[in-house]
Amino acid sequence: MATDASGSAGTAAGEASVPTMFDVARLAGVSHQTVSRVLNGRADVAEATRARVQQAIADLHYTPSPAARAMASRRSRSLGLILAGRPDYGPSSAALEFNQAAYAAGYTVSQVSMRSLQRSALREAVRRLVAQRVEAIVLISGEREAVEVVGSVDVRVPVVAVASEPVSGVRRVAIDQAAGARAAVEHLVGLGHREIRHVAGPHRWMDATERVRGWREAMASHGLRVAPPIEGEWLPDSGYAAGVELAADATATAVFVGNDQMALGLLHALRDAGRRVPDDLSVVGFDDEPEAAHFAPPLTTLRQDFDALGRDTMSLVAELLAGPGASASQPASVDDPAPRAPSLIVRASTAPPPRA
Amino acid sequence: MATDASGSAGTAAGEASVPTMFDVARLAGVSHQTVSRVLNGRADVAEATRARVQQAIADLHYTPSPAARAMASRRSRSLGLILAGRPDYGPSSAALEFNQAAYAAGYTVSQVSMRSLQRSALREAVRRLVAQRVEAIVLISGEREAVEVVGSVDVRVPVVAVASEPVSGVRRVAIDQAAGARAAVEHLVGLGHREIRHVAGPHRWMDATERVRGWREAMASHGLRVAPPIEGEWLPDSGYAAGVELAADATATAVFVGNDQMALGLLHALRDAGRRVPDDLSVVGFDDEPEAAHFAPPLTTLRQDFDALGRDTMSLVAELLAGPGASASQPASVDDPAPRAPSLIVRASTAPPPRA
DNA sequence: GCCGCCTGAACGTTGTTGGGA
DNA sequence: TTCCCAACAACGTTCAGGCGG
Structure with a gap:
């Protein structure tokens, strides 16, 4: 009953090597091919045989070799x-x-x-x-x-x-970045803002470009003046730098910032400059990272479902x-x-x- | 000169299949085995042969099959x-x-x-x-x-x-968490603090436990009173909750917080409660995430070299x-x-x- | 007799038959 | 018949041997 010529994997002396299909087949009293069909859930295997094979697989802790499988199945x-x-x-x-x-x-x-x-x-x-x-x-x-x-x-x-x-x-x-930017502008416009600046991410980032585009479109649709965006590097430090620049701009009443990290740096700079948020200036971020809800003040932002x-x-x-x-x-x-x-x-x- | 019986991979009609060693061997006029030795940098291959094989490899854009390699080499x-x-x-x-x-x-x-x-x-x-x-x-x-x-x-x-x-x-x-905690305490003690609280991470985290241990040790070594730590969940929200609790504690003059995110929430709570940092209370964090330098106020913390x-x-x-x-x-x-x-x-x- | 190369056999699977209850 | 199963040949490498110059 045991297949004779095939069962080669004769568990040598030293290391207990990983069992192969042949080991399973021998233990279950079937051919290695039957083991394969059981593994791949093929139809034509008798229920009793299938069970016997499964048992043998469990007993030996057999797992098929992904390398062999990959090679044969391409x-x-x-x-x-x-x-x-x-x-x-x-x-x-x-x-x-x-x-x-x-x-x-x-x-x-x-x-x-x-x-x-x-x-x-x-x-x-x-x-x-x-x-x-x-x-x-x-x-x-x-x-x-x-x-x-x-x-x-x-x-x-x-x-x-x-x-x-x-x-x-x-x-x-993708996530619709332009739509997010538009939503930011709509929110600010709804509050009564007209001078809305934008601190963008590096333009070599697609998201940054898209957010600029959305911001521009929304501003234009309300007939608002579009000041050139300030470009940062996504990081808090560059947000700080942008904040320094904006603190000196008496006309702006709101800023849409490209991401929360830069918004954090920007808030920092405004604080240092004695400009109050949101009393003097409103700030909107992007991403809604876990920290954003605890910024000073807690940040209005656009959540992306990553x-x-x-x-x-x-x-x-x-x-x-x-x-x-x-x-x-x-x-x-x-x-x-x-x-x-x-x-x-x-x-x-x-x-x-x-x-x- | 070309091996005859071996070169089977005869590029069928449909898809241009991935080339194999045999294809390379045939093109270079050697056996597949020689190709293998070239690939594995074995010694005994004549320089001229090696070059010829390399050329064939490049011409065919051949890359060895990791599956086959894994199977043969185990x-x-x-x-x-x-x-x-x-x-x-x-x-x-x-x-x-x-x-x-x-x-x-x-x-x-x-x-x-x-x-x-x-x-x-x-x-x-x-x-x-x-x-x-x-x-x-x-x-x-x-x-x-x-x-x-x-x-x-x-x-x-x-x-x-x-x-x-x-x-x-x-x-x-690992990173030596206890050493970090000790450094935090030493810093605060050096500033003159004696009532130093700890906001810990969940005790099921090893790092949290280690930081508690380091904090305890350092406090003890200075003969300072060790109030029970407040346990949070690493997140800003739980830091806020801890901050609410601490704002009510008139005796504490410093807090060592288990990570920067909780420290952020804690700063937020203290601000809401009208307690000034660092005037009324000093705060130390842990991690030095990129945001920490721009918290309000910028956070003293322990940087881990991840x-x-x-x-x-x-x-x-x-x-x-x-x-x-x-x-x-x-x-x-x-x-x-x-x-x-x-x-x-x-x-x-x-x-x-x-x-x- | 030493280098340089080739032949033959694994490695552990999956297809594809064809033959036995 | 209708299922079920066994034998055989790939898949593309590496590893022992061996055989010429």
């Missing part, structure tokens, strides 16, 4: 995730949620992180991921150039990026992988998901402008 | 990283740096992230990583239980965790993998690295106590 069941940039609240959250979704979907994600964007390093990372035979590549990085570089490498797998502007060679998932963003990313990857895989029948016509709009969180940093 | 060249907990500044930074170091060392890291700690989910993650044949498992999570759970699963690979207390079954890398922590983690993994691998000659006597001490960053939230 599928790695793994995804590549590139994280380029500072480990900020937003990207970290999105990456976490993406990882979780990928894990739930049975994929392994091999992640490569880099603190700064260097074209060659980024290209190299993509190539390495492709060499690892990942089935798709995901990029989380706000910098336009990063997305362009990754999109420009010739890979034979889907590339998905978190990006608020279209980029060739890349499928996108968790949903991460999940959307995995959903798109899954569709892309399912679509063209079936055959040529499916035209792989998967659309990028619609961007979600940020939601306005009103706190104490905004109020009607001071009476002139 | 090494996956991959590491497992588990991230359990909120995506805070510290863990995110350490993970980023670890990833980078692993990448530089030629390892693939397959990362699984989970927002909260559930024993079964954590065990499952470990098992899945083991099933993937990772060569080591790294855990980044401050919660004691997480480390214990991961350490308790019977895996046949090294397990390394970021942990400030010893845990069985786990190699450790980047170094991440690198140390990878270094330990590398040693562990190199050690026992060679043979039984090396007793695998690799020590855990010495914990690094946090450094005190003095800002505006601390000052001498008000004159009584």
Whole structure:
């Protein structure tokens, strides 16, 4: 009954090596092929046999070798995730949620992180991921150039990026940054503000550009004067610098700041300059990081749902992988998901402008 | 000259499939085995042959299949990283740096992230990583239980965790939390404070426990009264709650807070209660997250070098993998690295106590 | 007899038959 | 028949041997 010629894995003297299908097959009294069918849930296996095999698998603590499986099936069941940039609240959250979704979907994600964007390093990372035979590549990085570089490498797998502007060679998932900016302006205009400044992130970031665009559009739609935005680097220090500049500007009554970190620095500068928020000047941030509710004063800001963003990313990857895989029948016509709009969180940093 | 019986990979009609060693061998006019030696940098290959093979590799854009390589060599060249907990500044930074170091060392890291700690989910993650044949498992999570759970699963690979207390079954890398707490107290005592309170993190976190211990020790060494610590949940909100409590305590002149986020909430509560910092009360934080320098007032805090922590983690993994691998000659006597001490960053939230 | 190269056999799976109750 | 299962051949590497110059 025991298969004879096959059972080679004869557990040598030294290390108790990892059991193989053959070990399971021998223990269950079937062929290795039957074990394979049980593992892959194929239909034609007798219930009794299936149970016997399962038992043997459990007894031996057998787990199939992903390497062998990948080789034979020509599928790695793994995804590549590139994280380029500072480990900020937003990207970290999105990456976490993406990882979780990928894990739930049975994929392994091999992640490569880099603190700064260097074209060659980024290209190299993509190539390495492709060499690892990942089935798709995901990029989380706000910098336009990063997305362009990754999109420009010739890979034979889907590339998905978190990006608020279209980029060739890349499928996108995004949050509607311009809508958030518009909401900020509408809120301030509703309070009676007319001189609304903007402290932007670096223009090489797509989100920064989009927020500027939304701010401009909303200002124009109300016929308001659009002063040139002040550009910062996302960090509190550059927010401080912008605050120094704005404290000297007697005409401004409100500021829409590109993110919460800069808003924090800006509040600091205004405090140092003796300008009161929101009495003298209203401030709106962007992101709603956990700290924002406790700034001085608590910050009115736009919350981005980074968790949903991460999940959307995995959903798109899954569709892309399912679509063209079936055959040529499916035209792989998967659309990028619609961007979600940020939601306005009103706190104490905004109020009607001071009476002139 | 061309090998005949072997060159099977005959590029079928449809998809241009990935080239194999045989394709390279055929193009270079050598055997597949010679290609392998070139790839692995073996000695006995003539220089001219080597060059020819390299050329063929480049021409075909050949990259070896990691699956096949793993199967034949019985090494996956991959590491497992588990991230359990909120995506805070510290863990995110350490993970980023670890990833980078692993990448530089030629390892693939397959990362699984989970927002909260559930024993079964954590065990499952470990098992899945083991099933993937990772060569080591790294855990980044401050919660004691997480480390214990991961350490308790019977895996046949090294397990390394970021942990400030010893845990069985786990190699450790850490920052000296108690030393940081002592430094905080010394700083405050040096300013003349005697009634120094502590707002701790949840005691299920090792770091929280260690900071309490350091605070106690330092207080005792100065013969100071040790009031029971207030326990929070690391978040700004719980810092606010602690602040409310402390604002009512007329005897306290200084607070050492378990992390910067809670310190922020605490500052907020004190402000709301009309207590001035540092005039009425001094505040010290922990972590030095990027925001801390712009709190109101800028926060005196203890900086942890999370980047170094991440690198140390990878270094330990590398040693562990190199050690026992060679043979039984090396007793695998690799020590855990010495914990690094946090450094005190003095800002505006601390000052001498008000004159009584 | 030493270098340089090749042949043959694993490694542990998944497809694809074809044959036995 | 209608299921179920076994044998055989990939998949793309690395590792022992061996055989020419």
